[in-house]
Amino acid sequence: MSKKEKTIQAPKGMQDILPEDQKYWRYVLKKAENLLEFYGFEKIETPVLESTDLFFRAVGESTDIVQKEMYTLRTKGGDSLTLRPEGTAAVMRAYLENGMNVKPHPVKLYYVSPMFRHDQPQKGRYRQFFQLGVETVGDSSEAVDAELIFLAYKFIESLGLKNYNVHINSIGDQSCRPAYLKTLKDYYKNRLKKSCANCKVRFKENILRLLDCKEEACKELSKETPQFVDFLDEECHAHFKHVLEFLDEAKVPYILNPHLVRGLDYYTRTVFEILPEENIGAQSTLVAGGRYDKLIELLGGSKTPSSGWASGIERIILELKEKNISVPEIKAKPKVFLVQLGEAAKRKSILLFESFRKAGVDTKSSLGRDSIKSQLRIANRLEVKFALIFGQKEALDDTIILREMDTGIQETIPLEKIVDEVKKRLKS
Structure with missing residues (x-):
């Protein structure tokens, strides 16, 4: 195994x-x-x-x-x-x-x-x-x-x-700066044994780094160092x-x-x-x-x-x-959810979805799902205003069902008019 x-x-x-x-x-x-x-x-x-x-x-x-x-x-x-x-x-x-x-x-x-x-x-x-x-x-x-x-x-x-x-x-x-560095070295020369191991190395290679060491002992040592502004x-x-x-x-x-x-x-x-x-x-x-x-x-x-x-x-x-700063969400909430049922509807849904994108209408769909109930549950969760139900019959007839999510009222609309109809209703 x-x-x-x-x-x-x-x-x-x-x-x-x-x-x-x-x-x-x-x-x-x-x-x-x-x-x-x-x-x-x-x-x-x-x-x-x-x-x-x-x-x-x-x-x-x-x-x-x-x-x-x-x-x-x-x-x-x-x-x-x-x-x-x-x-x-x-x-x-x-x-x-x-x-x-x-x-x-x-x-x-x-x-x-x-x-x-x-x-x-x-x-x-x-x-x-x-x-x-x-x-x-x-x-x-x-x-x-x-x-x-x-x-x-x-x-x-x-x-x-x-x-x-x-x-x-x-x-x-x-x-x-050279005059300051010389004075700083003189200050640390007899105090170096109290500093951390890293600062002992920094003393030889880059003495300025001793000033911002975060070790407590080194922070205490730096309190009395000469100040740059005086030099x-x-x-x-x-x-x-x-x-x-x-x-x-x-x-x-x-x-x-x-x-x-x-x-x-x-x-x-x-x-x-x-x-x-x-x-x-x-x-x-x-x-x-x-x-x-x-x-x-x-x-x-x-x-x-x-x-x-x-x-x-x-x-x-x-x-x-x-600090719990409120940050705006990246995208506006979708207004429309496209429910599609059957292979013919799914094939046509791709171009229909693109038509809504070009029209600037925020739309969501779930192309992989077949159940109308599961898709409408998603639409409810997203709090969209309209669901568009596109099944096998509608795909053959070039129509689509427009459903108002608040009231449940449904109406069949010609497919070629659906984008304009949704835009009109969203404005009202």
């Missing part, structure tokens, strides 16, 4: 998006599309696979993403390719490769794409996840940073989510000050967070996250981003300042569900 085959399941950390959840996806993506396109952003799509070197150069060899989380493969031709773990590097590569540098600037782009990270799955965090990303390329002004933060805040607000704050910091640039040079300080003034004017609530850094090496100056007031935890960030003025140079382009943000769609949908 052969063993029963093991049931195949989705890979760990990856999920199916079921029909009952589609309304949430449609709701979130429509809100994003309407907002961003009003502000002049254009949609872009990039390949799901990119050269591995792109992420080594852009994201940084010492980051957790590159060291631990990338899905990388080697092709038969010997190329090393990686399922993209984030979207910004890919969009900047596309900007350079497709000659967008000759377009009027700033170039404003957005995308909604799947990303992949071999991370430990937990609530709100998956190994395949969809990211909404927004990029403004070719403008170094404080107004761009402020506009992007404003848009991120308004996006969250438009979904019906309330009581969120922007957490914001400046991490300077190559002119003033900003004149230009970085003025830039940050003006961003905050723009946010004040736009009435965007923000909190100065001196420990906020981003986990990717390409960030400069402004960094921000949007978090709920009541839950400041590892998985509570809904939007994160900042400025990355050197990224395009790292990829071989000329100096091109850029700024942007990204948001995980699954995490937003989780928040909508937890």
